Amino acid sequence: MEMFENLKNVIEQVGKEEGIDKAILIEALEDAMLTVARKHFGFHRDIEAKWSDETGEIQLYEFKTVVDDLFDDEIEISTEEAHKLDPDAQPGDSIGFKMDSMELGRIAAQTAKQVIIQKVREAKKDIVFKEYNNRKNEVVTGLVRKVERGDIIVDLGRTEAIIPRREQIPGEIYKAGDRIQGVILEVHDISRGPQVVMSRADEIYLIKLFEMEVPEIYENIVTIRAAAREPGVRAKIAVSSKDADVDPVGACVGMKGSRVQSVVSNLRGEKIDIVPWEEDPVRFVCNAIAPAEVSRIRLNEAARTMELIVGDDQLSLAIGKKGQNVRLASKLSGWRLDITSESDILRRTESGKIPLRMIPGVGDANAEVLAGQGFEIAETIMNATDEQLSSVTGFSFDQMKNIRNRVLLYTEERARTLSSLKNRFRHEVDSMEFIDTLTDRQLELLKIPGVGLKLVRHLKISDIETVDDLLKCSSDDLASKLALSDDEAALILQTAKQFIEKREAQSVEEKLENLKALEQGILDMSLDEQPEDELEPETKSLESGS
Known part of the structure; x- marks a missing residue:
């Protein structure tokens, strides 16, 4: 058959040009020939295909069972005929002989060709997948083929890679034909071939750039112990050195900042802080x-x-x-x-200087009795030992512990609320001045979900300065004073009522425990550039109208 002529040369040429192992090609050819032979001669026949390195062709062999009484000559051979091929053959033995592959014909050859092409394609895909899978976290450079729905398609030569929008540095713009660099983040084996995912935004890319620029990192003298990035804006890396004579920060910065500047230029101006680990x-x-x-x-x-x-x-x-x-x-x-x-x-x-009588839950009568025994302000209760608390006349030790917990709760909540507000509005002079005028009762309003500083300002103008004042209002009255819709006013009152009911249902100990959540809220608010945007949608109309 023309298709199988000069196979040895074809195998060597394809293997060399495509980088496919000779054994993979031979196996593909054997499978192809076997498929065609079984289709032509019948699947019930015992046929094998073997590559002959001497003749450079695929040879077909059929195996039949030796029997004394021949019943089916397609799968059996008589003892007499078997002895012609092998004098030692015995009934029950399996004996093989070479078949004439020319019988397969042109159609069978075309079928074999398609099987071979498919096998070669699969082999190439497997080779490419293994190659790039072994190159994970490696920096590669390619050409931008196209930009599709924000994702950059990169030509790496043997395959294409994708840089998803999330893995790009914000603000960077590429067009077809531009050179682009990134780190191989993931390799997926999908039906149409390996999909290589590259990244320019991952911390690994930053680390690899330093490895390329700093010989001490490549030589494992200096190690990058941690890295954090906000791509295109700022990054931090922590470095350490195994050699006491090598300054890890200085090694990464380089002479006159040459090394770090080279990394910065690759990241389009991203500022990098290098700190010692x-x-x-x-x-x-x-x-x-x-x-x-x-x-x-x-x-x-x-x-x-x-x-x-x-x-x-x-x-x-x-x-x-x-x-x-x-x-x-x-x-x-x-x-x-x-x-x-x-x-x-x-x-x-x-x-801690706040008088005890001003702290909710203590009461004027109790505050007066405690003041007579040296406990007049919050600080004295907070600093008292258990022994001092147990010796207070007119109160049990458990009662004094409860009062101390109330003092701690009040002072901590007050301090942390003020701290969050100062951090949150530190760049707004008017807001900072307004915060300084707030009373402790007005600060309580800010703990209600959805109530922001602007809303408290409006409430103060309307002589609503405490949570009790707010709850005494009807929704119609509140809507009229604050120029809100009835639904918006009702929602504010409902939220405030639910907040108060929830707090009153908690013990002092539970409220103290909940200060952890307040502490997280302080951090979140201190990082907010536009604090008023955090208001609930239902109250935004009021806030934006100030």
Whole structure:
């Protein structure tokens, strides 16, 4: 058959040009010939196809069972005929002989050709998949073929890759024919061939760029221990050195910043902070929050949280533009970070000067009795030992502990609410001045979900300064005072009522426990560039109208 002539040369040529192993091609040819032979001669016949390296062709062999009484000559052979092929043949033996492949004809040859083409295609796909799967986390360069629905299709030579929109650096624009670089993130084996996913936004790409630029990293003298990115804007990496004589930060920066600048140019101007790694998490977080300087840290190892206390002049630097710095430091260190200024800490301390009679749940009569025994302000209760509390006349130890818990709850909630507001509106002079005028009762209004600073301002103008004042209003009255629709006013009142009922149903201990959620809220609000956007949709119409 013409199709199977010079197969040896064909195998060598295809193997060389396509990079396919000779054994894979031979196996494909054997499978193809066997498929055609069975289709032509019948599937009930025992046929095998074997490659002959000597003749350079696929040879067909048929096997028949030796029998004394011949019944089916397509699967059996008589003992007499078998002895002509093998004198030692015995009944029950299987004896094989070469078949004439020329009988297969032209149609069978075309079928074989299609099977071979399919096998070769599958082999090529498998080779490409294995090649790129072994190159995960490797930096590659290709040409942009096209941009499709925001995804960039890249020609890597042997295959195509895709850079999804989420893996691109925001603001970058590419067109067909542009060269583009990225790291191989994933390789998927799909029906139409391997799909290579590249990334320019992943931390791995940043790390690989430094490996390419810094010989000390490639030689494993300097190690990048952690990395965090906000692609196209800012990144942080933490580095350490195995050699005491090699400064890891200096090695990454390079002479006059040459090495880090080379990385920055690949990332289209992304600012990169390089900080030294420390095993001690407190020291490391202090490095990670740079360029801000930390005064002191309050650590909660169980919750993996840290409260970083910074000077007032360092607060905006520690938080960073739109909360960038603290987010990156948190991601780099693996700890949840809360930034608090020295003035907020001082304000918390000042909360201890509040008279006991002003704290909800203590009562004027109890406050007067306690004042007569030296407990006149919150600070005295908070600093008292259990022994001092147990010796108070007229109160049991459990009653005094309950009063202390109420004092702690009130002062902590007050301090943290003020802290969140100061962080949240630190760039708005008018809002900061308004916050300073708020009474403790007005601060309570801000704890109601959906009630923001602008709404409190409107309520104050309408002589609604406490939660009780708000609940005394009817929905019609509130709608009239605040220029709201009846539905909006009713929703505010319903939310406030539900909030108060929920708080009253909780014990003091449960409220103290819930301060953890308030603490998370402080961090979230301190990172919010546009705080008023957090208001619930139902109250936004009022907020935007101020």
